Amino acid sequence: MNNIFLITKREFLTQVKKKSFIILTLLAPLMIIAFGAVIGMMFKANESHISIQVVDNSGIFNNQLKSDDKIQYEFIPSAEEQSKLRTLKSNENLDGILILPALASNNFDDLEKNTRLVVNTKIGFDTKQRIVSDITNVIKKEKIKQLGIKETQLNDLDKNFSLKTINVSENNKEDSDLAHGIKSGLSMILMYVTFMFIIIYGVRVMRSVLEEKNNRVVEIIISSVKPFELMMGKILGVTMVALTQFIVWISMSVIGALILNTSFNSVQTNIPGGNDTPLSKLDVPQIATQISHGLLELNFPLIIFVFIVYFLLGYIFYSSVYAAIGSAVDNETETQQFTLFAILPLTLGMYGSFSILNNPDGPVGFWMSIIPFTSPVAMIARIPFGVPAWEIALSIALLLGTTVFMIFLAGKIYRVGILMYGNKATLKEIWKWIKN
Known part of the structure; x- marks a missing residue:
């Protein structure tokens, strides 16, 4: 038993006396936090910030597509559509033009089929999905409006249900x-x-x-x-x-x-x-x-x-x-x-x-x-x-x-x-x- 203790002590002291062990032990948590911060900064730095001009021939999207820190929407008259398309390739301040066709007889299927996004650069998949989501939300509101439902009623319908869970085995603690x-x-x-x-x-x-x-x-x-x-x-x-x-x-x-x-x-x-x-x-x-x-x-x-x-x-x-x-x-x-x-x-x-x-x-x-x-x-x-x-x-x-x-x-x-x-x-x- 004494020999086991001596060998254990030797192995332990040999390892813990190394400078690499001391540095790693003290700095490892900070290195992990720093690594996570760097990854987060990389995701943040790689986020796309694009500028989109919108030609709304339907008349239902104006002031409905809201800009944020990732996508900037700018509505332009339909008469400027062709001139903007011709200069899009050389326009460094503009990333794309969203062309929304006229809405005939409330045919939203045709509107979806004929909507185009013309770009002069590659846009990320998440950015494209965000634009799709913005358009979908506007169309959803328009359809509900035609059904005679008010926006306050719509918000009430979309409200999430919050379920409180009480665990009796943990002294009725809320989970x-x-x-x-x-x-x-x-x-x-x-x-x-x-x-x-x-x-x-x-x-x-x-x-x-x-x-x-x-x-x-x-x-x-x-x-x-x-x-x-x-x-x-x-x-x-x-x-x-x-x-x-x-x-x-x-x-x-x-x-x-x-x-x-x-x-x-x-x-x-x-x-x-x-x-x-x-x-x-x-x-x-x-x-x-x-x-x-x-x-x-x-x-x-x-x-x-x-x-x-x-x-x-x-x-x-x-x-x-x-x-x-x-x-x-x-x-x-x-x-x-x-x-x-x-x-x-x-x-x-x-x-x-x-x-x-x-x-x-x-x-x-x-x-x-x-x-x-x-x-x-x-x-x-x-x-x-x-x-x-x-x-x-x-x-x-x-x-x-x-x-x-x-x-x-x-x-x-x-x-x-x-x-x-x-x-x-x-x-x-x-x-x-x-x-x-």
Whole structure:
């Protein structure tokens, strides 16, 4: 046991003392935020801003097509249509001319068939759909007007129905659309982080084992410690490195949410309708405070506890597999035939968990969060939505038992494989190592 502790300590200190680890741990959250901001700026910079002149021969679109920051409509007389078309190609201040034909006998089908948009540049698909939507809304209003329905009645017909959901299993707490969106977003983030870190740090263990094996350093180490102690020391050492990063990142996230939440009350008083206001009507600071407030309303102690437990058990489980693979082969090329055994169950758990977002308590979500091969990802995806305590206890018990069994199997493979050179390991040969 003392040897395992010494090896764990060595692996941990070797990693955390590196400048790259310290910089990455502190800057990674800021880099992610900056990356998201850059992506948002790229979308913003690539938005189209076009100027359209409208020739309305029907007489129903004038003052009905409203300009905004993306599309600028300018109505011109029908007599200028031909001259504008002739100079359109060389006109750098104009992107297109929308020609709306005369409306004969209220035949809107003919109007649609003969409407043309002549452009001198390529316009985006979303811009074209926006123009189509603007025209459709005007035609819809005109048709309803002909039916004798007033605009106020039309607005009343188009009014969305807001359904409040009260969850009696959560102390009659109201589950709003914003809350569901926050839970779904948090679920996807936790799920993806767990998936990526198990693979990244698992591969790190495998490469570390493979490097020591190829350098014959392991022959010296094995003379002082047992192979099982060496394997567990490596796994636990890298586990502590990953856990250290998570603790720092979780702390930074909670502190950031608390700072944003301090301004929530003051921001909320300036929002008509408070929490019921759609996000589309809020600016960026208001959205950030709404989201941070929603996050802090979740059961964060339970979420963090479950996240850490499942990450640790899942990581130890799959790292044992990776350590066994590293000891059984002589180079990274040969690892490809075995790493699928670790990657496929995790991938199944991650992509299968997307269905959990729509139905967290469904049969797929339940069984994937119970089966140990997929539970490290699936249970973390479910936990923001709330999971019964007995399901969490059962899942942890099964995962813990399977992890101990996997460590036992990996230890038997590691004991023989770490000192094998020149022989290409096969599944049949590995099976013999396990049985002996």
